[in-house]
Amino acid sequence: MLGPRFNKVFRINLLSCQNNLSNPRYLIRKPNTLFLFTKISLGRNYSSEAELRDLRETLERIDPRYVPDFDFGIIDPYFKPLQMPSIFSKKYYRILYENSKNTFKNFMFGLNIAYCERKYSEYKDKPAEYWSPKSFKSKALNLYVEMNENYASKNLKTLQNLVEDRMYNKIKYDLKHREGKFIWKYHGLVEKPKYINVRCILGHTRSTGNYLVQLTIKLHTKQSVGLYNKAGKLIAGDPKKVKDVLEYVVFQRKMWDKSKGWTIYGYFNDINNNLLTQTNTQTKIQDV
Secondary structure: OOHHHHHHOOOOOHHHHHHHHHHHHHHHOOOOHHHHHHHHOOOOOOOOOOHHHHHHHHHHHHHHHOOOOOOOOOOOOOOOOOOOOOOOOHHHHHHHHHHHHHHHHHHHHHHHHHHHHHHOOOOOOOOOHHOOOOHHHHHEEEEEHHHHHHHHOOOOHHHHEEOOOHHHHHHHHHOOOOOEEEEEEEEEEEEEEEEEEEEEOOOOOOOOEEEEEEEEEEEEEEEEEEOOOOOOOOEEEEOOOEEEEEEEEEEEOOOOOOOOOOEEEEEEEOOOEEEOOOOOOHHHHOOO
């Protein structure tokens, strides 16, 4: 008898399985289902070679060995609109209310983070690691630049300490399939970094002080990007052209984990809340 877990797999609708395989939250909740579904259905339910190839690529990209024990996603993906509607419209006052509420949340969660760091967290004996709203902006920018430089040079060992596990897994997948030389350079700021969201929630132990902190920061920088093939020919971008790049980067810290400080969870490259947990070459070139 293979047991109820085996029977449960056969009751899963094929279409729902296809959708769930691209949903990391499903893989975190039911990693065993992924393995059983792979063994049983990989060659049986997909007649098309293209569908089978796409499924294999998906399984390779979302490798359960690198999926964290838990992942709350983005705690609050609220963004202030870049342009406000007419002052005579109802939408204007609704957005004004949401902006005021978000500002209040940022203030309250900021106080909560500062209090928990000093009273309960693993960082309470390390004052140098305390979060400061003013000083962290420069620290976040340095972390962002360091991440992109190590991504360009394919330094996976350093990247593992700079980004979260799921993002690292996708970066590793991208670098594996990247050929040629990729150049990324930072040329300064267009405007100063700005906080968008400051949020925190209880972590995996659900005890006082074990908080998961996420800070979304607007980074408007000057960058240059170039991609060369194996023959040394420039095939995309131009490292001599400096362009402005606007990104909303989500920084995360687990207060119970001393081995890792601040890391990058992901980033938004537009105001439509399209989270990118993968810093792939093609996206970088399109942005620049």
